[in-house]
Amino acid sequence: MTDYFKEALEYKDELIEKRRALHQIPETGLDLPKTKAYVKGELEGLGLEVKEYGTSGLSTLIQGEKGEGRCIMIRADMDALPMNEESGLPFASTGNTAHTCGHDLHSSIALTAAKALLKEKANFKGTVKFMFQPAEEIFAGSKMMIENGVLENPQVDRALALHTALDRETGSICYNEGYFATSSDNFKITIKCKGGHGAYPHTTIDPIHVAVNIYTNFLELIARECPPQETSTLTFGMLSAGSNSNIIPDLAEMQGTLRAYSPEVRNKLKSRMLEIIEGLKISTKAEIDLDFFTGVPSLYSDPEFTREIVGYLKNSDFDGELIPDTKIMASEDMALVAEKVPTAYFSVNCKLPGNNFSHHNPGVNFDENMMPIGLGLMLTAVVNWLNNN
Missing domain, CATH: 3.40.630.10 (Zn peptidases)
Known part of the structure; x- marks a missing residue:
């Protein structure tokens, strides 16, 4: 040799x-x-x-x-x-x-x-x-x-x-x-709601409240639905909403990344993310769009x-x-x-x-x-x- x-x-x-x-x-x-x-x-x-x-x-x-x-x-x-x-x-x-x-x-x-x-x-x-x-x-x-x-x-x-x-x-x-x-799946979530005065939240649909629910539910996927022996991460790197302390905005945007070694875990988590979004559309009456904009296995x-x-x-x-x-x-x-x-x-x-x-x-x-x-x-x-x- x-x-x-x-x-x-x-x-x-x-x-x-x-x-x-x-x-x-x-x-x-x-x-x-x-x-x-x-x-x-x-x-x-x-x-x-x-x-x-x-x-x-x-x-x-x-x-x-x-x-x-x-x-x-x-x-x-x-x-x-x-x-x-x-x-x-x-x-x-x-x-x-x-x-x-x-x-x-x-x-x-x-x-x-x-x-x-x-x-x-x-x-x-x-x-x-x-x-x-x-x-x-x-x-x-x-x-x-x-x-x-x-x-x-x-x-x-x-x-x-x-x-x-x-x-x-x-x-x-x-x-x-x-x-x-x-694997890597980068995603963007757009939340369209009904803004209004901070003193009258009952007259609005609050996109910040929706964003917090998405954040919590998505992170719980890793803690409770990913097998403990499998390694995966889900990270939010961007959350943008609002302009003032007493104004409920119309719009919120979030971006994050999902990573996993197992293709089965990757597919399951992506499917569950979509299911959570569909459930929150019903429970919050918000318009929510989840877009996986780049990804590799x-x-x-x-x-x-x-x-x-x-x-x-x-x-x-x-x-x-x-x-x-x-x-x-x-x-x-x-x-x-x-x-x-x-x-x-x-x-x-x-x-x-x-x-x-x-x-x-x-x-x-x-x-x-x-x-x-x-x-x-x-x-x-x-x-x-x-x-x-």
Whole structure:
């Protein structure tokens, strides 16, 4: 077995250079013109043909020279977040968007993997497909690229993805055989009522009273209807109503998120939320609309495929720690790929000492020393799986 983790260290300067270039052009959503141009330019500079999907989705293929075989896909998300950066880094972004989730590191790893695999193509059979996707943060990029055929021509047999992790300092890789990340269902509730004078509540239909009932009933679903052995959360992040102390308003709005690992629990809780709304419409006489406006399923890391990749890692030159049974409450639109193709998902720790911020925080920073580990992971997994399958 080639020492791919040792080989990955030779690309460290290049990994850092690519990451910092991407870090300074953060873009959000589906349309990433600067990021797409950079990634496409890097791939075409290697002599690769790039196929576009939608506005900013990109894919390319590398064919092994040891013979025909199967197809494995590496996914990298490219989008950033709509926030200012306060990291103090000399290459920090200066606008109102920032790479505070580490997607710039993911894309740098995938771009460098393409270069390394081109040099290695005499040593493996089959095909490596790359999926560079926008809009992971809004759960739209994978869906768009799947609908446009990224899993076809050639048909993808297995898929791989990784993510930065901030639980430990650099040197470990985390995985789980089964559900790795929760589903996510973001919802908005609009309550239309009859406002009036605060001194005469009996002449009104109070949307704040309705909102409080919804809040209480929804949270009780987790406490009383979710099986205790199942993990789920329901959080309200926005409640807006009224303008003055003695005016009962006509309107209230609420927004929140529901998360669960089990698809059965997810479906049950969503169904019960709708039932509660229908009951409150009758009991309060309010007009209530519940809209699940974005959602992704829980991310399933196929146990058999994950075990196989972990076996290759254990037999490789990786000298760090492999941490099993890792699950996160965040969500990932790689879950949509995993619904269609057996997928192995990993998180690579990269906490910097002294930087105690989380993902999505304006002050967060990531240890760039994780990138050779991520690259070694991808090379080890791809070459060994293709040659053994």
